[in-house]
Amino acid sequence: MDTSPRHRHLPDLPVFEPGSVWLVGSGPGDPGLLTLLAHHALGEADVVVYDALVDDSILALAAPEAELIYAGKRGGKPSPKQPDISSRLVALARTGKRILRLKGGDPFVFGRGGEEALALVAAGIPFRVVPGITAGIGGLAYAGIPATHRDANHAVTFITGHMAGGDMPDGIDWKSLAAGGQALVIYMALKHLEAITGQLMGGGLVPETPVAVVSRAATRHQKVLETTLGRAARDVVESGIEAPAIVAVGEIVRLRAGLDWLGAMEGRQLDSDPLGQSLQRDTA
16 A cells, blocks of 8 residues: 555545534635645535636535535625625525535635624624735745735735725825835725825835735636836726736835746746845945
């Protein structure tokens, strides 16, 4: 019997109990980024309630007999109301079925999973949370942009680009974020990108600050726009790049010249010193 590592059995995974709800993050898009628990849940669920950001290749992993229910919420388009989604999860669980609430990225990072979980608590429905790789980390990694790098930043801030109603967030101190001089990763920012970049420049960031817009990250449709804070809003319009997208602001974007591993597969020549650190050391 072959006992090499590639043939070792998976660890015992928890039972997906009837009448329970699992809140599962599906990651930024590539089904290969699913956790073992997420894959397990897809194979066991009787009903999968999924978001717009869940890729079709991930839904294809659900059990053939599972019922798939779309509950996508997309800005500017007719969408189910969040209280209605939460109520439906409760009602479905009360039928005694195993309910998988499948969300893009991580359910607790701008995914409103906390609201749904609290609704389940109020209704006395047992639940499990299965974290996923959030787009602000996994999506940027697929674009060749690290969320942190010791020569570029010592902190990273994750920000939402719009509130539940679609308006630009009014409780964010953009001036302080700009003054911090650290990396910013902004979710759902395209609708208000001109206003956001204006706020950041008003707070002190120079127009030449590097910006990357990663659309449909970690999918076969991924597109990356490299630009600057001063040009970002105009370049997005001219390029036609569309949501869903993640926006990175700061020196971490320069690292893409050396870390665009997907681009390298297609022949891009990578720069081993994208921040010019060797030149700085030589002239110090």
